[in-house]
Amino acid sequence: MAVAYLTWGRLARVTGLLAGLLLLSLAAAAALGPVNIDWSRALDPAARDSPDALILFRARIPRVLLAAAIGGALASSGAALQALLRNPLADPHLVGISGGAALAGVCALAFAPAVLGQAVLVPAAAFAGALASIWIVVRLAVVAGRIESYALLLIGVIYNAFTGALLMFINTLVDFFQAHGILFWLMGSVASQSYDVVAALGLYTLAGLALLWLRARDLDCLTLGDARAAELGVAVERARRQIFLAAALLVGVVVSVSGMIGFVGLVVPHVMRLTVGADHRLLLPACYLAGAIFLVWADTLARTVLGATEIPVGVVTALAGAPVFAYLLRRERHGLGLG
Amino acid sequence: MRQLGPSAATTDAGILRQYVEEGGASTARDGARSTLAAEDVRFAYGGGPEVVRGVSLAVATGEMLAIAGPNGSGKSTLLALLSGVRAPTAGRVVLDGHDLRALDRRVLARTTAVVPQDATIAFPYTVAEIVLMGRAAHRRPLGIESAHDVAVAERAMARTGVLALAARPITALSGGERQRVVIARALAQEPSILLLDEPTTHLDLRHAVEILDLVAELNARDGVAVVAVLHDLTSAALWFRRLVFLADGQIAADGPPATVVDPATIRAVYGAEVRVRVDDDGALLVRPASRPREAAKRPD
Numbered sequence: 001m002a003v004a005y006l007t008w009g010r011l012a013r014v015t016g017l018l019a020g021l022l023l024l025s026l027a028a029a030a031a032l033g034p035v036n037i038d039w040s041r042a043l044d045p046a047a048r049d050s051p052d053a054l055i056l057f058r059a060r061i062p063r064v065l066l067a068a069a070i071g072g073a074l075a076s077s078g079a080a081l082q083a084l085l086r087n088p089l090a091d092p093h094l095v096g097i098s099g100g101a102a103l104a105g106v107c108a109l110a111f112a113p114a115v116l117g118q119a120v121l122v123p124a125a126a127f128a129g130a131l132a133s134i135w136i137v138v139r140l141a142v143v144a145g146r147i148e149s150y151a152l153l154l155i156g157v158i159y160n161a162f163t164g165a166l167l168m169f170i171n172t173l174v175d176f177f178q179a180h181g182i183l184f185w186l187m188g189s190v191a192s193q194s195y196d197v198v199a200a201l202g203l204y205t206l207a208g209l210a211l212l213w214l215r216a217r218d219l220d221c222l223t224l225g226d227a228r229a230a231e232l233g234v235a236v237e238r239a240r241r242q243i244f245l246a247a248a249l250l251v252g253v254v255v256s257v258s259g260m261i262g263f264v265g266l267v268v269p270h271v272m273r274l275t276v277g278a279d280h281r282l283l284l285p286a287c288y289l290a291g292a293i294f295l296v297w298a299d300t301l302a303r304t305v306l307g308a309t310e311i312p313v314g315v316v317t318a319l320a321g322a323p324v325f326a327y328l329l330r331r332e333r334h335g336l337g338l339g
Numbered sequence: 340m341r342q343l344g345p346s347a348a349t350t351d352a353g354i355l356r357q358y359v360e361e362g363g364a365s366t367a368r369d370g371a372r373s374t375l376a377a378e379d380v381r382f383a384y385g386g387g388p389e390v391v392r393g394v395s396l397a398v399a400t401g402e403m404l405a406i407a408g409p410n411g412s413g414k415s416t417l418l419a420l421l422s423g424v425r426a427p428t429a430g431r432v433v434l435d436g437h438d439l440r441a442l443d444r445r446v447l448a449r450t451t452a453v454v455p456q457d458a459t460i461a462f463p464y465t466v467a468e469i470v471l472m473g474r475a476a477h478r479r480p481l482g483i484e485s486a487h488d489v490a491v492a493e494r495a496m497a498r499t500g501v502l503a504l505a506a507r508p509i510t511a512l513s514g515g516e517r518q519r520v521v522i523a524r525a526l527a528q529e530p531s532i533l534l535l536d537e538p539t540t541h542l543d544l545r546h547a548v549e550i551l552d553l554v555a556e557l558n559a560r561d562g563v564a565v566v567a568v569l570h571d572l573t574s575a576a577l578w579f580r581r582l583v584f585l586a587d588g589q590i591a592a593d594g595p596p597a598t599v600v601d602p603a604t605i606r607a608v609y610g611a612e613v614r615v616r617v618d619d620d621g622a623l624l625v626r627p628a629s630r631p632r633e634a635a636k637r638p639d
Contacts (some may be wrong), residue, residue, distance in 0.1 A: 004467035008483055086461050127512040217475055223462050224472070228455060230424045232528070233448030233476030278462040281483065 003132040006279045014276050018289035022068065025293045028029040029300045030056065034308050054071035062198045067190040067313070068292035069198070070254050071264055073205040075291020076284050077250040078265020079272070080212050082282065083219040084243055085138070087152055088270060089329065092251045093262030095141075095152055096159030097133045101248075101255040102185045103163040104129025110174040127252030128337050133159065134244050187312035188261035197257065204253045209288050211246035215239055223278070261314045263321025264291055264298075270328055344524070372400040373427040373435050373450050375511055377539055380420055382413075382428035390416045391427070392588035398532070401562040403555070405575040408585035414568045415456060416586065418534050421566060422453045434532075448476035452530035456537050456568075458521045463508040466520050473527030474559050495526035498553055500546075514541035522550060526557075533557065533566040551578045576600055576623035584608045596623055 001298035031039075035055060074092065081097075083088045092098045108125035141152040167185060193201075212219075218239040221229040224285055226236050254261075268291045269283070276286045298316040305311065375398040382391040391413045392439045398404065398421075406414050419425040420432055423439040432439045434450060452473070460469070473495070474488040484492075496502040499519040509517060518541050525533060533554070539547035555578055557563040575582055576596035584592040584599060586608045592599040600623055605613050612628035 004465045004466070005489070006483055011483070028462065055406055083462070088461060214481065217472075217478075220464070220468075221472055221475055223464075224460060227424045228453075230444060231422055231448060231451075231453040231455075232472055233445040233446050273463065277468070278464045318377055322474055 005182060006277070006282055011282050011285075014282060015285050015289065018286055018293070022289050022293050022296075025296045026064050026068060029067075029296045031061045032300050032304055033060060055288075059192050062108045062195055063190055063192045063299070064296050065198050066193060066258070067295045069205045069292040070190060070258050070261065071268075071293070071295025071298075072288035073208060073250040073254045074264040075268035075272075075287040075294070076209050076212060077247040078291075079269035079280070079283055079287045080219060080243055081245050081265070082269055083223050084240060085152065086223055086225070088273075089153060089325075091263065091266030092130075092247070093154035093160075093260060094137045094266060096137050096163065097130050097248070097251050098255050098260045098262070099160045099163035099167075100133025100136070101126040101130040101252045102260050103166055104132070105169055105252075106167055106185060112168050121251050123256040126256035127249055130248035130252040130255070131244070133163075134248055141240070184312070185259045187314035188259035188317075189310075189312055189314075190258050190295070191310075193257065201253065201257055205250060205288075208246050208250035208253070209284060211249075212243065213281070213284050215243050215246075216273075216284055217286075219243065219280040220278070257313070259312075261295070263316055263317045263325065264295055266328075267321045267324045268294055270324075282303060286319060346359055348404065357487050373564065374398060374400055375421060375432070375434050375444060375451070375532055375564065375566075377417070377421060377427075377432050378430050380417075380427035380432060382416055382420055382425065382427050384416075386483040388555070389428075390588055391420065394585075394588070395430075396421075396583065396590065396593075398564050398566055401558065401564055402583040403558045403565040403579055404567075404583060405570045405579040406566065406583045406585055407570070407575055407608075408591070411512050412585045413588040414585050415536055418453070418536050418566070418568060419512050422451055422534050423447050424453075445476045448528060449547070450530060451534060452485045452525035454518075454525045454533070454535040454538050456540070458514075458517045460509050460517070463510050465506050465508055466501055466512070466523075467492065467505040469520055470501075470523045473524040476528065490521075491529065492527045495523040496520075498526060499523040500549065515543060515546055518542060519546065519550070522553075527600070530563060532564045532566070535565070537568050537570060539569070539571070547574070554578070572600060572605075572625040573623065600626075602623060 010089050015023070030234045033055070037052040037055050039052075041047050041050050042056040044053070047053055076089050081092060081095070084090075085095070105126035108121050108179075137155050140159075141155045164186065218229070218234045221232045221234045222236070222239065222243075224232075229239075230236050269287050272283055272286045272290050276282050295313070295317070298320065299313045302311040302313045302316045377394055377396045379393050379446075380391055381393055381397050382390055383389045394413075394417060396417075403554065406417065408414050416425070420427050423432065423434075423442070423444075426440055434442065434447070439447065464472075467544055471484050471488065472490045474484055474492065478484065478488065496505060499522050501516060501519050501523055504512065504516060504520070509520060512520065518538065522535075522538060525535075531632075535554070538550055538554075542550060551574060554565055554567065558565050567575075567579070569579075580595060581594075582594070582596045582599050583590060584604065591608045592604050600615055602613050602615055605611060605615075605625070613625050614628050616624045616626075
């Protein structure tokens with residue numbers, strides 16, 4: 001029965017393996033880039049101002065760490081959303097949540113520029129935007145108490161079109177050059193931030209993961225349906241609220257720092273569910289680590305493939321993720337006899 | 340893996356195997372026997388018409404009763420009220436004298452288990468994982484199931500004949516296999532009260548009989564109270580000592596099958612004509628009444 005259910009040993013082995021892969025990926029990604037750096041000079045404590053050291057420590061390392069935290073947040077919130085919405089095709093980007101977060105963040109940026117610090121206001125607005133979007137999309141997609149796949153996707157597409165249009169509109173009203181361009185918001189970027197932003201984001205995303213992990217067993221039961229979960233002893237309304245809050249926190253914080261990056265929250269949980277199983281006590285940390293690895297490599301590709309020009313990382317994830325999504329959609333249709 | 344001989348008792352696997360095979364503790368918690376009662380409950384979905392209209396039903400300790408009635412008579416809703424998943428819009432449901440609304444969901448889940456009508460599961464959990472979810476109410480929310488939890492789950496799977504499927508993903512199973520897994524999950528909750536909503540719908544004859552036999556054994560040996568919604572009146576009459584007919588959200592008849600299963604009651608409840616016979620063993624057989632011209636053809 002060892003493979004049939006989760007044990008501490010398996011949890012430790014799988015997360016250990018993934019963590020090891022992540023460390024390797026971080027090291028490899030820090031070594032890769034359009035500019036060749038001299039490692040001995042970069043790591044030489046006496047040559048701290050050399051361009052090699054600066055590139056490594058100011059540009060590359062914060063960037064790969066950021067990519068890891070963001071990939072992890074997107075993948076784990078995607079896994080939680082799929083369980084909550086009982087739909088393997090849910091993803092913060094597809095169902096419109098990150099669109100709403102981005103819109104709220106942009107509004108905060110554009111219309112309340114000098115208030116507080118943008119460092120607090122924009123993430124807070126994005127969090128609120130994510131929450132509001134979850135509420136709206138779920139309300140619209142519920143048909144007779146159930147959330148249908150196609151209804152969810154359609155609502156998500158429409159909602160994304162709507163928020164995207166509003167984003168473009170605001171872009172024409174306000175000059176974005178000081179902050180982030182519209183491309184940043186729509187396609188995402190994990191370009192270098194200062195170490196305190198990276199550290200803060202790392203902490204927030206790990207806190208979000210912890211909040212989700214506390215509810216991992218409830219997530220498992222919730223995939224069976226609200227009534228079944230209640231029969232098994234889950235306080236359904238309370239659990240859903242807390243999980244939505246944690247997912248919105250993760251998505252909001254991520255979008256406000258790096259714009260909208262899609263497909264990570266869709267593809268990574270799917271693949272992990274197929275490889276490590278659907279038990280969320282393992283799936284959630286596994287998704288965080290695998291999402292981190294995925295985005296680190298996607299970003300590495302984004303900044304090296306065209307030499308000196310950088311592709312927005314959302315482009316890479318979309319180009320990689322959309323075909324996978326199409327394939328998964330075909331499989332689900334056959335499996336459930338829909339369409 | 341079976342291990343024969345004295346070495347079996349000295350390994351972890353061996354001890355677990357013996358525990359599972361010899362049955363260990365009874366399915367219901369020792370000494371825990373519960374009573375459940377619906378007191379004049381009413382229920383309407385949203386703002387719609389009442390689906391349950393003033394039902395009072397008392398389930399004594401270790402009692403076994405079947406509920407039957409036409410589609411839309413409120414059977415599933417009544418079960419949802421009895422399990423506490425839905426709260427009545429009027430009246431109340433009490434478990435051992437406590438109003439269900441005042442009870443913690445986890446406490447409730449340790450006492451009452453439900454076998455639902457549909458078992459659509461969207462994610463590829465293995466059979467063992469599904470059954471282990473039945474242990475969720477017995478455990479602290481954090482952490483992973485203990486050896487005891489696993490043993491309870493294994494025994495539940497063995498009793499419903501799905502142990503061999505333990506590592507298979509639930510999405511790959513047939514409707515009948517899935518139903519048996521869901522029953523195993525309910526057993527893993529170690530309930531004092533078992534509520535079943537048409538548990539034999541997808542099952543073939545052999546498995547349907549096995550499940551009803553299992554339910555009867557749980558009642559007789561372990562003292563688990565059983566409330567089962569059943570469509571087939573002959574099965575209900577065979578396995579259950581008490582039959583409740585529900586029609587239009589109200590109780591139309593309540594008593595032993597010999598009393599309530601008669602053509603007049605069935606006509607009033609279902610609007611269908613039947614013949615009821617008692618066979619040589621004293622069992623009740625219910626069959627649709629023949630039309631006059633068919634009776635002429637049949638060599639009855």
